[in-house]
Amino acid sequence: MPEGPSVRKFHRLVSPFVGQQVVKTGGSSKKLNPAGFQSLWLQDTQVHGKKLFLRFDPDEEIVSPGNNPLSEPLQKEWKEEAGHHQEVSEQSSRSPGGDDAVPSGGDGLRCLWGDTPAGGAERWLQVSFGLFGSIWGNEFSRAKKANKRGDWRDPVPRLVLHFGGGGFLAFYNCQMVWSSSSPVVRPTSDILSEKFHRGQALEALGREQPVCYTLLDQRYFSGLGNIIKNEALFRAGIHPLSPGSLLGLPRLKALVDHVVAFSAGWLRGKFQGRQQHTQIYQKEWCPAGHQVVKEALGPPGGFQRLTWWCPQCQPRLSLDEPEQVAPSSGARAPSTQSLALEGP
Template sequence: MPEGPSVKRFQLLTAPFVGQVVAKVGGSSRQRNLKDLKAMRLQDSQASGKNLFLAFGAALEAWTMGGSPSPGPVEEEPTIQGEADRGACSLTLSQEGQEDEVSQLSPKEHSVQRKQETECSVPDAADAAGGIWKWLRFHFGLFGSIRANEFSRANKANKRGDWKDPVPRLVLNFDSGGFLVFYNCRIHWCTSPAVEPASDILSPKFHRGQALAALRQPTSICYTLLDQRYFSGLGNIIKNEILYLARIHPLSQGSLLALSDLESLLDHAVQFSTDWLHKKLSIAYYQLNGMDLDT
């Protein structure tokens, strides 16, 4: 599943849409209350570990604060074949061709995710009208992704031999004409984003002392690295790379390793994650500007 650097890139993709009003909601999600996003304004976008949080508020809220008034209601247009190719979203609720939500979580990751989901609730519509934001939490599956102003296309045949494009879980069309497409993700309403900078490996507030203490526990080092309480955003890819760079066996007991080895592992965790994020952003920049990566 997407790790911290990928989710941070997803957050940066959504950032330009902050302040815009949702004109139409589509996708294959069967959550009826997602339709309530129509005519709401995207107010904020945050990333924490492997989770993306989007805040929505009443469109009139920005107008009363001096912004421009929101546009009138947008009439729904019937979905026709080929509509996606012209940049509009399909409102079809069929699950045919939908990506499987493959989750490869450790037991501790499952525990953290269940805790986050139990803290999620659906705020009343009156809350948004009164100025309180509604938050959506996105947790992405193995092939989860976000596209801005484009749809994902099939690059190979599926197991049945069909060349079917992935079905988006959620599509948000905005009044500006742009749109966001969410694939292979779990979506939950939350009262507030569960952001823990001290455990986020990409945060400037990452608590090295707390992480180092966790690494010194009498537990296999590979399991400690996947504990999102201390290394939020770190997944199997980062884990394997930094253990190789630090020359540490994955099943080594943290309590038996030298402090210098653990500090080196921690340095690699932060540096590799940061470098990976910068690489992703560089590739996105070149693709956005139609530039050749080799130049």
């Protein structure tokens, strides 16, 4: 599923439509009725980790922006550049480690079945993206290659919202759930927030379980996905199965630094039209010329994720030498500028 930097870019595509009314709808979703959005007003949009939240109201009103992460200092300098994402799968996927944001209120989440907001109550739509899920603004996704049957069919959007200003949004491969109350977000766990709490993250990483499991736990690293996991571990010179309890605090701090730096750089590149460069993810050889190992790793009975690492650059620690392995040649300290989003 799309990771934090991609979802922040989707948020940027949605933001210009805030304050506009939905005048036409479409889409192939079987779990919600797109017509239920007809005549609603998009009043706010928020993002946290891998989830996007959209507030719809039946009446027009002037609202102040909510928790808009793109107002943070680093994002002010980024350029908006339309995303180009290909829809290749209609199968939804969930992120391991639990939800990174939940709605408040007693009614919880429920699917949209064509109902509309009642009596002026604000309503929030939570959008969770599946594998290769995306949002397109004022254009539709187009097929770049034939499918397994040899058809060059364009992906079909789950939801299309046309607005009074003349533009439209198309949502692909995503799940949407509906709440009558505001989302409760936890910026202290969001790796792209200025409020990201490094102490909380370090405490979680210091547990006895392998660090590659902890990194995907959205309670502490919201927005972090498989690409960021692989790249941060390689840059820190840490074997993915190393128990955090065997790593010294300097090593754990370096790992968190690389998580933040890589994520911030990835997001910055998206708004500058640059493709993200990876050093280990889906590679056969590491930058030092060593052969890369690929294996599906995950907690027993839990979700297994493909993991790439270099046995030479990321040696596995033994129980009797928890802090005696020097950082590998593949590890690089992130620059001060790259750590602008590291927070407390």
